[in-house]
Amino acid sequence: MGFTEKLRGKKEFIEEFLKEAIPNTEGPHGKLFESMRYSLDAGGKRLRPILLLEACSIVGGEAAKAIKFACAVEMIHTYSLIHDDLPAMDDDDLRRGKPTNHKVFGEGLAVLAGDGLLNYAFELMIESSLRYPQESYKYILAMNEIAQGAGVFGMIGGQTADLESENKVIESETLEFIHMNKTAQMLIRPMRAGAILGGASQAELDRITEYAENIGLAFQIVDDILDVVGDQSKLGKNVGSDEENQKSTYPSMYGLEESKSMAVGKIENAKNAISHFGENSQFLVELAEYIIDREF
Amino acid sequence: MGFTEKLRGKKEFIEEFLKEAIPNTEGPHGKLFESMRYSLDAGGKRLRPILLLEACSIVGGEAAKAIKFACAVEMIHTYSLIHDDLPAMDDDDLRRGKPTNHKVFGEGLAVLAGDGLLNYAFELMIESSLRYPQESYKYILAMNEIAQGAGVFGMIGGQTADLESENKVIESETLEFIHMNKTAQMLIRPMRAGAILGGASQAELDRITEYAENIGLAFQIVDDILDVVGDQSKLGKNVGSDEENQKSTYPSMYGLEESKSMAVGKIENAKNAISHFGENSQFLVELAEYIIDREF
Incomplete structure (x- = not known):
C-alpha cells in the first residue's frame, strides 16, 4: 500500500470516531452540538490525531486505548480555528472552502462552540482515564502533555503573540515564539501523549x-x-x-x-x-x- | 466569630492563592497573563471555591490538597463571565463596577483570556493530581465532576440555552434548564469534587x-x-x-x-x-x- 493510501486510511479511521464523538443532543442547547459538529466535520488533514496514534503504536501500545485522546486533540485544534476565525481575531469568512462557524451560527454560538470543544476534549480524556483505573497516573501524564501544549504556555500563548504582532514589525525571536507555540507545540505534545499512553x-x-x-x-x-x-x-x-x-x-x-x-x-x-x-x-x-x- | 467574618476569612484565603495562581510572565504573550489576572482579581463572592473547600473539610479531607481545584473552579467561573460579557453575547461594559475584560484588552484578547483560564484550570487540576500519584484515580474522579459541570451538558449548555432564548418567549422547562445548567451545576459539581478529594x-x-x-x-x-x-x-x-x-x-x-x-x-x-x-x-x-x- 502506498503512503497516500495509508494516510487516507488513517484519516478515515479517525473520522469514524470523530463522527460519533459528539452525541446527538436535542433540547434548548441543541444548536451548540450542531455548531461543534459542523466545524469538527469540516475536514482537514487530521494530522495531530494521526501523529498521536502513530506514536502510541510505534512503542507497542494499543491505538484503541488512545483513540479518545486522538479525538480530543482534533477537537482542541478545531476550537482554536473557530476562535481564530472570529471577527475579533482573523475575521475569516471561509475555512476549508466552507463558511466559518460564526458565519453559519453567529458569533455568540461560535464562541460557545469553541469553549464546548475545548471542555469536551478534557471530558473525553478524563472518560478514557476512568476506564483504565490501573493506569490512571499514565493517563494524567498524557493529559498533562495535551493541556500544556494547548495552554497559555503553548498554543494559546502563541495565538496571543500572533494577535499582538498584527500590523507590527516583529523580531525574529517573536516569529519563532509564534511558530513554536501556535503550531509546533500541538504537534509535539500529542505525539508525546500518544507515546506515554503506549507505554514508552x-x-x-x-x-x-x-x-x-x-x-x-x-x-x-x-x-x-x-x-x-x-x-x-x-x-x-x-x-x-x-x-x-x-x-x-x-x-x-x-x-x-x-x-x-x-x-x-x-x-x-x-x-x-x-x-x-x-x-x-x-x-x-x-x-x-x-x-x-x-x-x- | 460571626458568619460574615468567617465568610470573609475564607474569601481572603482563596484570594491569596488566586493571586499566586497565574504566574507573572513576560514576553510576546505577556498581555494574555495580564488580561487573565485582571478578571480573576476583579473580586466576587468566591462562592464556588469556598463550597469546594468546605465540602472537602466536612468529610475530613485536607483543604491543602484541594486548593488547586478551588482555584480552578474560580478560573472557570471567571472565564465564563469574560465570554458572557462579549459584545456577541451579553455585551456588558461593566462587571463588578470595573470595565469588562474586552473593554480593557480588546475582544480578541478577551476571547483568548477566557480560553486561557479554562485551559489553565485543567492544567492546575492535573498538576495537583500529579502531586499525589497514589490517589490519582480519586483526582480524576474529582476532575470529571468539574469538567461535567463546566461542559456542554452543564454550564456551556445552559449558556447556549440562555443565548438561544434571548428576545424569545420561553417555556418554564427551558428556564429551569438554564437555571440548572448555567448556574446550579457549577455549585453542585465543585462541592462533589471537594467531597471526593476529601475522601467522602x-x-x-x-x-x-x-x-x-x-x-x-x-x-x-x-x-x-x-x-x-x-x-x-x-x-x-x-x-x-x-x-x-x-x-x-x-x-x-x-x-x-x-x-x-x-x-x-x-x-x-x-x-x-x-x-x-x-x-x-x-x-x-x-x-x-x-x-x-x-x-x-
Missing part, C-alpha cells in the same frame, strides 16, 4: 519528541518557502521585497536555497531520531518525507 | 449533593423574588405584569408568598441533608441561611 520508555519518549520537534520546524520552513515561491509566481515580488518589509521568514533570514537545505536537514534529523524503531517507523519516515515533498 | 463515602457524597442542589435552587428562587421586589419598588410594576410578559419566574408561576416558602423549604432541605455532619456542618448551615436572609 524515557529513551523512546525522547526520540519521539525529537522527531516531532524536527517535523514541526520543517513544516514551518516549508510553509515559509511556499509563501515566497507562491508570492513570486503570483505577485512577481521577490525575496528581497519581503526582506525590505522586515517580515522575518526563513527565506528572508537565510535565503531560499539555505532554507531548503535546512528543511531537508530537519527531515533527516527527524528520520534519524526514530530509526531505532526499525520497520515500525516506516509510516512516520514517509510522513516526514511527505512534508518536504509538498512542492519543491 | 458514597452516603456523604449524596448528602453533600443534596445540600448543593437545594441551595442552588433556593439561590435562584431568591434571585427571582428579589427581581420582582426590586421591579415593584423601582418601576412600580407588579407581579401580574411579569406574568403578562410571559416571563417564567418562580413568582410568576407560584406567586410571591408561595415562592418565599419554597425557598425556605429548600434551605430546610439543604440543612437537613448535612445534619449528619453535626458541628462540622455549622458553616454550611449558616451559608444556607445567609442565602434567604439576603433581603426578605
Whole structure:
C-alpha cells in the first residue's frame, strides 16, 4: 500500500470516531452540538490525531486505548480555528472552502462552540482515564502533555503573540515564539501523549519528541518557502521585497536555497531520531518525507 | 466569630492563592497573563471555591490538597463571565463596577483570556493530581465532576440555552434548564469534587449533593423574588405584569408568598441533608441561611 493510501486510511479511521464523538443532543442547547459538529466535520488533514496514534503504536501500545485522546486533540485544534476565525481575531469568512462557524451560527454560538470543544476534549480524556483505573497516573501524564501544549504556555500563548504582532514589525525571536507555540507545540505534545499512553520508555519518549520537534520546524520552513515561491509566481515580488518589509521568514533570514537545505536537514534529523524503531517507523519516515515533498 | 467574618476569612484565603495562581510572565504573550489576572482579581463572592473547600473539610479531607481545584473552579467561573460579557453575547461594559475584560484588552484578547483560564484550570487540576500519584484515580474522579459541570451538558449548555432564548418567549422547562445548567451545576459539581478529594463515602457524597442542589435552587428562587421586589419598588410594576410578559419566574408561576416558602423549604432541605455532619456542618448551615436572609 502506498503512503497516500495509508494516510487516507488513517484519516478515515479517525473520522469514524470523530463522527460519533459528539452525541446527538436535542433540547434548548441543541444548536451548540450542531455548531461543534459542523466545524469538527469540516475536514482537514487530521494530522495531530494521526501523529498521536502513530506514536502510541510505534512503542507497542494499543491505538484503541488512545483513540479518545486522538479525538480530543482534533477537537482542541478545531476550537482554536473557530476562535481564530472570529471577527475579533482573523475575521475569516471561509475555512476549508466552507463558511466559518460564526458565519453559519453567529458569533455568540461560535464562541460557545469553541469553549464546548475545548471542555469536551478534557471530558473525553478524563472518560478514557476512568476506564483504565490501573493506569490512571499514565493517563494524567498524557493529559498533562495535551493541556500544556494547548495552554497559555503553548498554543494559546502563541495565538496571543500572533494577535499582538498584527500590523507590527516583529523580531525574529517573536516569529519563532509564534511558530513554536501556535503550531509546533500541538504537534509535539500529542505525539508525546500518544507515546506515554503506549507505554514508552524515557529513551523512546525522547526520540519521539525529537522527531516531532524536527517535523514541526520543517513544516514551518516549508510553509515559509511556499509563501515566497507562491508570492513570486503570483505577485512577481521577490525575496528581497519581503526582506525590505522586515517580515522575518526563513527565506528572508537565510535565503531560499539555505532554507531548503535546512528543511531537508530537519527531515533527516527527524528520520534519524526514530530509526531505532526499525520497520515500525516506516509510516512516520514517509510522513516526514511527505512534508518536504509538498512542492519543491 | 460571626458568619460574615468567617465568610470573609475564607474569601481572603482563596484570594491569596488566586493571586499566586497565574504566574507573572513576560514576553510576546505577556498581555494574555495580564488580561487573565485582571478578571480573576476583579473580586466576587468566591462562592464556588469556598463550597469546594468546605465540602472537602466536612468529610475530613485536607483543604491543602484541594486548593488547586478551588482555584480552578474560580478560573472557570471567571472565564465564563469574560465570554458572557462579549459584545456577541451579553455585551456588558461593566462587571463588578470595573470595565469588562474586552473593554480593557480588546475582544480578541478577551476571547483568548477566557480560553486561557479554562485551559489553565485543567492544567492546575492535573498538576495537583500529579502531586499525589497514589490517589490519582480519586483526582480524576474529582476532575470529571468539574469538567461535567463546566461542559456542554452543564454550564456551556445552559449558556447556549440562555443565548438561544434571548428576545424569545420561553417555556418554564427551558428556564429551569438554564437555571440548572448555567448556574446550579457549577455549585453542585465543585462541592462533589471537594467531597471526593476529601475522601467522602458514597452516603456523604449524596448528602453533600443534596445540600448543593437545594441551595442552588433556593439561590435562584431568591434571585427571582428579589427581581420582582426590586421591579415593584423601582418601576412600580407588579407581579401580574411579569406574568403578562410571559416571563417564567418562580413568582410568576407560584406567586410571591408561595415562592418565599419554597425557598425556605429548600434551605430546610439543604440543612437537613448535612445534619449528619453535626458541628462540622455549622458553616454550611449558616451559608444556607445567609442565602434567604439576603433581603426578605
